[in-house]
Each structure stands twice: as C-alpha cells, then as structure tokens.
Amino acid sequence: MVNGLKAYCIFCKTGSENHVKQQIEKIDNGIEAIVPVRILWEKRRGKWEIREKELLPGYVFIYYKGGLPEDTLRTLIRNYKLLEYDTGKKELWGYDYDYAMWIYSYNGRIEESKALFEGEMVKVVDGPLVDGIGKIIKLDRHKRRAWVEFDFAGRTFRVSLSVVDITPY
Secondary structure, eight states, X not given: OOTTEXXXXXXXXXXXHHHHHHHHXXXXXXXXXXXXEEEEEEEETTEEEEEEEESSTTEEEXXXXXXXXXXXXXXXXXXXXXXXXXXXXXXXXXXXXXXXXXXXXXXXXXXXXXEEEETTEEEEEESGGGGOOSEEEEEETTTTEEEXXXXXXXXXXXXXXXXXXXXXX
C-alpha cells in the first residue's frame, strides 16, 4: 500500500464521470477522485492532433487515507455503485489496486509512450507502458497506436494508447 493510501472505484453512468468526481470533491476534500483519461495522437486533415478520451468509461477512482467514510458518501453511493468484491470488501486489492495506483501515479492522464521497434520485438523505453501494466496485443506504427489488454474488476478491457516510434533509421 502506497503511504497508507487506499483505492476504491465507483461505477457510474457513462458520460457522468466528471459530475461524480465534482460531487465527491464537494462532499469531502480529503478524498481524491480521478477520472482516468488517455491522451491520443490522431491524424485529422493530414495533421497530427492530440485528443483526450476516457480510459475506462463509467469508472471513477477514489483515493483516501484510512477507511472510506461511507456515511459521508451515502447519498452519492445510493445513486452510483461502489465496486465491491464477492467477499463484501470494497477497497481495491491485488492487481486491481496495482492498476488503480498506476493510474494515480500518472494523475489519471495516460500519455503517449515511446518505443523502439527491433524487428518483431517492441521495447517500451518511456511513458506509462514502461511500467508493464497490461499486455500489448497489437501495434500500428503508422497510426501511432498500441492496443493494450488489462484486467480490472474481474473484466478484461482492451484500449488503444498512443505509442511513438523512436527507432533510429
């Protein structure tokens, strides 16, 4: 556990993540809420532009030192679902906790990674993917994309993230 920081996750209606984040921050300023986003390079009209898209639509991560004050969040939890394991435990643990802390370490902004392409091998040298979270399934050097698969809350997610080829030619 990083400095006693515990992680939780709220499942909400897709598109309402930022509203949920604002409500949490109004209720208790000791709770840090993060709506994770991915920063993508996309080609529009022949030019590369940066776009921001949600990493996990419908999920808001919350971080708190100590036990989460559920009584404080009761009105919010009534409308949204705090993720809970079969054991009744609500605090993220194991790989889910590692994933939540990976998001926290990048302040919820998963930017591009830099990679060297050596034949069939890809070596990520900088950026969020260097931490080894997830598995690279597919790469498209021309579109600067890597499709990454990871598990969270018992589900497998596949998202595209930006990767820049820094292979010297």
